[in-house]
Amino acid sequence: MATVAAAAVAATAVTGLASTPASAQDTEVLAVDFAERTGEFRGGASGTLYGFGDEGAPTQAVINGAHITNSSQKAPYGTQHPSGDAIKIEDGFFDKHGEDLYIYVQDYYPDWPYNGGRRPGDDRAYDQADGTYTEEPNGVWDFLEVTEFVAEAVATGSDRPQDYVFIPYNEPDGGNWYPDWATQQEQFLADWQAAYEKIQEVWDRHGLGHARIGGPGDTRWQPERSADLLRFVKDHGSLPDVFIWHELGIDNLATYRQNFADYRALERELGIDPIPVNITEYGMLRDMGVPGQLVQWLAMFEDTKVDAQVAYWNYAGNLSDNSARPGGANAGWWMFKWYGDLAGSQTVAVTPPELNAVDTLQGIGAIDEANRRATVLFGGTGSDVTLDLSGLDRSVFGSRVDVEVREVALNGAEGLTDTPRVVTAANGVALDGGALSLDVPVYDRYAGYQVVITPDGARDVEADAAAQAWTASIEAEDMALTDAVVYTQDPQANGGWKFLASGGRDVGSFNKATSRAEFTVDVPEDGTYRLQVTGGAPGVPGRHALFVDGAAAGTIQYAADLALNANSRWQYRGSAEVLVDLAAGEHLLSIRSSEDGSTVLPNSDITLDKASLTSVATESTVYPAATFRLEDGASLDWASGGDRGSAALAGEGRADLYANAMETGYYDLHVDWSSVKASSVEVVVNGEPTAELTANRKGKWRSSATVHLVEGINEIELRSPDGATVRSLTTVRDRAADAAAVSIEAEDAVLLGSAAVTELADATGSNASGMAYVGWIGGGEANAIEIPRDGFAAPGDYDVTVYYANAELSGDHDYNPQVVDRLLQATEAGAEVGHAYFRYTYAWDSFFQRSFPVTLATADQPLRLGNPDAWAPNLDRIVISPRVIGDPTTARR
Template identity: 75%
Template sequence: MSTGAAAAVAATAVTGLAGEPAVAQEPEVLAVDFADRTGDFRGGATGTLYGFGDEGAPTQSLINGAHITNTSQKAPYGTQHPSGDAIKVEDGFFAKNGEDMYIYVQDYYPDWSYNGGRRPGDTRTYNLEDGTYTEGGNGVWDYLEVVEFVAEAVATDSDRPEDYVFIPFNEPDGGNWYPDWANQKDQFLGDWQASYEKIQEVWERHDLGHARIGGPGDTRWQPQRSADILEFAKANDSLPDIFIWHELGINNLGTYRQNFADYRELEASLGLDPIPVNITEYGMLRDMSVPGQLIQWFTMFEDTKVDAQTAYWNYAGNLSDNTARPNGANAGWWMFKWYGDLDGSETVRVTPPTPGGVDTLQGIGAVDEANRKATVLWGGTDNDVALDLSGLDPAIFGDTVDVEIRENAHTGAEGLAGTPRVIAAYDGVALENGQLQLDVATYDRYAGYQLVITPDQTRDVEAAAAAQPWQDSIEAEDMNLTAATVYTQDPQASGGWQFLASGGQDVGSFNQVGSRAEWNVEVPHDGTYRLQVIGGAPGVPGRHALFVDDESAGTVQYAADLALNANSRWKYRGSAEVLVDLTAGSHTLSIRSSADGTTKLPNSDITLDKVSLTSVEEGEPTQYPASGFRLEDGASLTWNGNTRGGAAISGDGRADLYATAIETGYYDLAVDWASTGASSVEVTVNGVPVTEVSASGKGKWRSTSTVYLNEGINEIELRSPNGAVVQSLTTIRNRGADDAAVSVEAEDMTLHGQASVTNLADSTGTNASGSSFVGWIGNGTANTVEIARDGFDAAGDYDLTVYYANAETSGQHDYNPQVVDRLLQVSEGGEQVGHAYFRYTYSWNSFSQRTIPVTLSTADQSLTLGNTSAWAPDIDRVVIAPRVIGDATTARR
């Protein structure tokens, strides 16, 4: 970089969540050579084991945004888990990015280890019509009947059987039937052959061609077992279509590459062409939801071009702890999303300081030539990082480039993460021989980073970065503490069986009347700020008091977090948000266990990890530039004229983006676009068309619509049948528009049948509004709640946001809560107009929110909420909001 360019870079750096940089350390060098291509981007490392619960758990926006290409789910009609049946979730999985649906055939059994850990014999006779059985043998191995039933179910019930992969055996070397290879090898090989042939027989019966089968599925890389299996399978025409094993330990970050090389060498020694690989379980508890850990796994699997699935350590339906709340992103989700954004690129050579190291700086680089964009993702170090970038071809990027760097800091498993902020923006930086050097401050080893390089854009990247809302943060251990203890969370302790803390430490033992954590912070202007506290409320909702300059300023209300065992209790952290009005200048913010100084607030023994403060006075405008869009079906970035860096969309072309709403409510969606004549841009939010903005002629435009967004991630799709170039979309919170929504407390609804009100004691710490809710809804048509059409007495499109609790589990497991997703159905005048499954909330006293889109056809017919077949979630309140209010406006810019 030239001296002038370096000066420009320094002048335009933006302070991010990290605030002031820590004591200077020697940066670690991450070298990226964009001219050394390593192959097409595979993108398979964001697979997940049991990441899907029931329809909508996780929500479609979370699934699509995370770019999940492969998942392993339980067998159709299996009993291993209450949810996650492959066929029931296939529509959501395949909606956009899903490619391969794996099923664990042994999940037909309810217990772990399967069948008590013992290989079944011939003691049952199965009914292959419905999978039931009677005691007593019939001359057919029991499991072979299970295999046939499961294969038949996929062949006949799935809409996409050709996209399934059968895994007949899961961890057979562990506690599942064949651990003693010396004495059980022949048994396994015979059983593999029988299962393989049975699946192929079913496929042939239905004229489906060749069924794909994966295996062996060992708990770890097993050289001798693998050699024996491959040699046998080659000789008997039963080679797996996907070779499978697991990589689960901390040290696997250092050993996987050699394991993979050994596997490829084994194939070659047997005269086999390379077989695709899927590492169907990887990572430990400590890795989930943590960007700086996930990127290390992603890097290994992308470098070796294999698919891989995050392990299942807790419960189904949350992408292996990489989502927050029913529809929210944690920082891990954003790492999934960034990785998925590389689809369509070529990866490039990245050289970290310690290739193949454990808990070290690692990264992925990629070039998208068609869109003239280069990306680097990295993380895993506490040191600052010096990016040594080379091979930036002038034919692609020109002589000057725009650069944006975003930071994605750890927010806990259930902590809401906003859209990662730009921490540095460089406009028009001159390249020297295709090279660029950049120093980037690191928040901590658990944070992840994204660098995007493009040719010089029309959009001013420096101005966009400077326009971000003010934000500051502090680690809880750095606050002024009273009657509280700082705990170190060693990332390599307990074999990785724990969740990690931002900065490596958290604050606990917050269990005395005088417990408090205080932060001296200076804010830039008068106005409203959002305080977010990342902390763990173990198994029950809880509260802290907030004081500003020793004056009471409200309550910090926490929802319950997972507290299944010592691995998660106090460490499975969520977030609590509260708005506070502050004047410009210095203030002391105090989080306390007591509001009156004499009694503790209910369930106030909550761990604290990190606290942040964000200005929301201006509506917290968040810009999503075209350089971050996912461009589909012919849409592409354009580099001509006065719309350089915009997304050109026309015909079937589409641009997708994933916008954060930290709170549910109305937002102004401002689309900056251009047209060469009369044209329009169609906007779809969360799968539902919401508005069409238009212009009558040539020009550059800003079109604004006021749209209801859901807490968490909102998928926004942009289309333009006649053609447009979209530069960016900006979301701006319009809190004043929330008056258009109607909130109805459940206890004020008309109750039918067994539906009844429960009043919760203040000692529960509940976050239910008014400390009341209605339960015993559903389980038949009689038990319902009814909402009169007061305040929303017009036909049209609405969003129903239901505040609910669901802590139902079914069955037992050694270390997983067997959660049940509860269905809620919405009817208008007796006709069903919407439904959704509602995921686990950890406690019956802890309430989350889930939004159901509905189209109402009348102005006066009441709404009825229930579940005709099983119990519905308990309901605290329902907010009914018109999806769009007012008319869209378009003005020249």
Template identity: 75%
Template sequence: MSTGLAAAVAATALTGLTSPAAAAEPQVLAVDFAERTGDFRGGASGTLYGFGDEGAPTQALVNGAHITNTSQKAPYGTQHPSGDAVKVEDGFFAEHGEDMYIYMQDYYPEWPYNGGRRPGDDRTYNLQDGTYTLGGNGVWDFLEVIEFVTEAVATDSARPQDYVLLPFNEPDGGNWYPDWAGQKDQFLGDWQAVYEKIQEVWARHDLGHARIAGPGDTRWQPERSRDILEFAKANDSLPDIFVWHELGIDNLATYRGHFADYRALEAELGIDPLPINITEYGMLRDMSVPGQLIQWFSMFEDTKVDAQTAYWNYAGNLSDNTARPNGANAGWWMFKWYGDLDGGETVAVTPPTPNGVDTLQGIGAVDEANRRATVLWGGTDSDVSLDLSGLDMAIFGSRVDVEIRENAVTGAEGLADTPPVIAAYDGLDVVNGELRLDVPTYDRYAGYQLIITPSQSRDVEADAAAQPWRDAIEAEDMALTGATVYTQDPQANGGWQFLASGGQDVGSFNQVGSRAEWTVDVPRDGTYRLQVIGGAPGVPGRHALFVDDESSGTIQYAADLALNDNSRWKYRGSAELLVDLTAGSHTLSIRSSADGTTRLPNSDITLDKVALTAVEEGEPTLYPASGFRLEDGASLKWTGSARGGAALRGDDRADLYATAIETGYYDVQVDWASTKASSVEVAVNGAPVAEVTANGAGKWRSTATVHLNEGINEIELRSTDGAVVQSLTTIRDRAADSAAVSVEAEDMTLHGQASVTQLADSTGTNASGNAFAGWIGNGAGNAVEIDRDGFAAAGDYDLTVYYANAETSGQHDYNPQVVDRLLEVQEGTEQVGHAYFRYTYSWNSFSQRTIPVTLSTADEALRLGNANAWAPNIDRVVIAPRLIGAPTTAAR
């Protein structure tokens, strides 16, 4: 099914007419914008161990996903090798972070904690660093752990008042107190002791009241909760935030009942309503899947609680809701859309089944100040009829502009592009505040966003029509030879699996003759990007692409997670390949063999979906002001000739999150207006890059050629003297890539133990030239050096490092204990940049991570290493100036 504008959307005023768009009766999602349900909370964007080390995930991913709360490892914790709260707090609090939770039991390396046994007094702890000697000292061991962890937060954190300390995690499960009848008194006494010790440490540092969360049960436990609340009320030790977990498939139907029971219990006990955090929610099947995530988001937003996605795999990827080191998967975009509602009020949404499992659900919100209304929805295979009412004429007028975007599954590691507009309307009539929109559904796993504004100056229909042509097909719908279609039942295995787009994928692609073919019509001669969503389990692999039975290149896959049967072949990534096609019909054939005789290395790769996108004209992607995040006083303007633009002045800021499917240069085009001589400052990923200027009043189009990184790029817009920005467009400029210098590891100068390894082609590696430099770091002398050939000038650069890191440390029942490796960059003897490099699943599989650097000389070599630990293995490094040439401005 195409995800482009060919998927028509019917829109009518509510006059009783039946839309012709849907082939079957659509499901109705009713949204009443006049019935407000409270300020948008945004708490469901929380994550458990979503952060690994600094920069894993990158700041652009964190900010864009609007993460407001997270639970991380305690200082000195040994449960996991990364995720220390104090080490990641700067990135978390940088923009939207509010509450940093600590799992205090994660001091222990075992799962369940301490072997599942409540500690006694068998150790004596050093309260300075958490080390211990065997032998008791008259103090409960865990109380000593509580003291030194709390002390570390109080003294090492720059923002201890923004921490929430969670002493117990799943105490009703295998963690110390499963027998409530026999262990209730023990737990209650321990709760009191822990509560008082935390407050004692906080008082020691004049920090006031420490926020403590509990009890942290595996599920809603009414008997335990009653006993704990009664005891805590009587002993002045009520938790500041009440927490429990909602994990299973059925919790989508039962959560609201649990929430209501808890609130009723509070009222019965005479306790004022406490904040709630559902500190773990969702199963493997829900992560990275927009149509699943929106069902959870809608429940938690409706009840105005915070909630955190569960930690099923490894730290540092927002619970499987990012792709690659800096990329978005479809789940990330649903987080981003959810965060975009910040600043508005939620409204009444009535789905067909309010408390159902795997059903249509949604969130509606209105931002009166900016005259913007939004609906997010997903979770059904049926087409959806949006029954919209309460559109206040004083806010929206009698004619509105509407844009609808579609966000289809790309796999946990599959790179998602900016979700395309599938329908747009200029000046749609609103009758009595009502509107109906019938929207075709790609599949139940897709998510959708609708934005309504008053009529804008820009032509939203023309902007939508100007999007790059694209088409897609499910792998199971291709012509298959030597391969098998597998159904991925979303309710099988208790939710312990990753879902496939369309509910099916293609596997057993393990014969010489295995192939999957798609006959597709393309609109014009040009270059197209083929993207294949598939799973390469634990090793990189390859397929051959044939076009009309002629060889057209190799599809190179990076390795994907293959920890166990839950992830093997199902934790899907993406591979991209550019191919030139003439206008008309072509048969694209994905094959396991390039010569018909031998299989390509590691070609037994599952196929989920294949997409084709026209990129010949630079794949222009427009980001309208109606979708900007408006910060520090910025607002949408609804008068004059730039209606719907973002008005900026002084410290006002507009943020947007632009996708680069490939690292390289893009013409960043800003459409804006001014009433006098003015300028717009453009910052990318936290660094100022360009300033575009106009010498008087008018409407302007300014362009700067800027280096963008693969994945998500956070772009910030400001204007000291005042401007109204209508939109920003990114246009790929491959010709400009000649300004970048690529240096293979085998051409670098090697120092100390650093050495080059040549990989056999049979490994299926995606290393360029099948070679890399390893044994870098773990001592200042073990490094690689890059001469200043081709970039002999001071200035701002991006260093894109193609690297491998498959290091793990320790054992865990289900979490791969990944280590984020640090790489430091020196110019001569001065450090100019550093970054942590996340897991790549295999030492033969290479990803990319960009480090921004400012160089002050023209001739000092760049030295890459790590004085204290091993650095990642390096395939190559690309050095690119962040800005090429001078920005231009022309009247429009």
């Protein structure tokens, strides 16, 4: 077997040795046999429960990039949560990858457990026109009326009713109506039949054919209840179209496969053909946003070819804690994205050191023969990993292959996580009988890894990896600490009801004027560096002071994080970023709770998890064709030539890539492509046509356009109707171009109606610019702000970036904050030119940013921001940016 002598380009630990894993012990082996196929890639395990709030929460780029194929949402007009109505979010869900949209019918009720945990009787009379009711019996079971109203709403209000699945009962074995099977079995079976028939009746009424129904929806695998239900529904013609139960606990990582095998055995015993399965809730708090945990769940569900949805433990609209900020990625999102990238592949046999074990090395292997691309995803161990790869057929991959390994490490639920770096790369590795051995240094047991193997192509993968921006990172517990405490965060403590810390430990009790955390770093050159600190600000924004070599060097400003209860307070972590100029050489960086050593900064008692330092002198990221998602006939072209391994686009063929921006602003997009005749490449960014890159003859080209990207994930689509091959797209930060944007403090805008300025005391620790904001916007057309057209008078396409706060809650719940997504509408001369929903920011004095596109038709009419129907978010600052600066250029390369 050939052994890869890969170029190691991992980040350097700032207080330790280069490429030393944070917690590496003995090497573990993960064997992947690409010759042993296990079926078509299913891709359904990245489903979510209440992953969607209102339209655009999360953003469309985040949704599409995560490749969400199924989600369970609230019943239309339901009252269980303020947002998440299935019909209201269906356009975004079905935009690209959405397949099955599930409805929890009982979520029509406002309380949890539903109806106080008691099965309703005939106490109400519902108006089927609008779902309202009066407190009087009418001879019809109340829930049957609710079921009819919900089904009718989907049948008449959805554009795609056939793509819905109704779940009449959620956790009936728990606190929801039927916990005692011995005494309530007959009632449940009769109620199942009644709800099933009522939904089918509505579908028949509208000529929609067969309505799909899922159940029973138990809290766990319940063999006795499941057997009784299947016998009944087989005899009564009401078999579920999707069989549903939940796998939530830590131990389910060890027991799920047997539970699934027992279910399939039960079907065979009863003479029932296999029914599709959806595990509509899986994982604990500790698993969310953690790539090394998520991959263990994904591997199990993909192995058994079922759909599955991460559980909803906090609030709607953030993919169950698998996205960051309004439009960004956390580390868990990147694992979802990598998993979705396997669409169109066949999965292959993977042998971990131990199967059906909790918190262990697990992986997924897949091969896309059409594009000659093999992938391995893995994680779950703190040891270095040896990948024992075999079955790489010479007819597909040739005799030599390129290998790239990317790493994404835990960065907190709200931690903005950049495009995963290549940590190991190898050019043209000779295969030995289709096999090779690859050693991968592992940063941390919570990190996740993607390995991409392709034929030896034109691109020098080692050179691309070496050209990445310099970076270094350190765990907070490894810093030199003064008046702070290291805490161990056991991943199995509290039954999994906790959020995990990178490296398994963090630093807290940072509450004295003398508290500080320091580390030494040796930077390679003079320039600007981004310091990112991952930490937990408990429900309020806060600040730390940054010192470099003993001198004050700025403020680290944290936004608030979730602090609903002890499970989230100080453990739900986000990230703060600050730019600092450093000369080449060694420096001591100090994070302090005080600027003067005697007075603590506002809300400085913030948990520290880790810090990283990254050069932004030439902040660029290469997205090679080998990592593109190829749709509608697009494919990788491995024909001989200088662009071997590029994406071939023609006709409707499309390449999708998901570019991260650590800052909102301008980026030069460089597209390396070639054509055999005059042709063009069309670039669409975040759903908006952005640039057409043209060449008037045959050749190899580099085209460039200066484009506005927004903080977090940006969806970039490439098409070439006349035909082209795209080798790569590179984003390069262009800060000088930011001068084209116009920034205005909300308090300096024209205030209309009730809109009013609120000054913030410094003691709040707020991250509001100028320590003021404008509130009481909306709730009527008169209450708004207007921005004169100074500096952006030209008609055209713009991005509007709004710095805002929204901490509105509505209703009560045992453990879910009932967040309200507030709508902001932009108008010009009375006509709407754009709008967006703005998600929860945890506190009224904590501000996030959210961008949305507008197209302005005039040169002099002000841009008006408001909401005629409900309160808009509080506004701190607004930035208006032309979507593109100048004209694209094309030159030979």
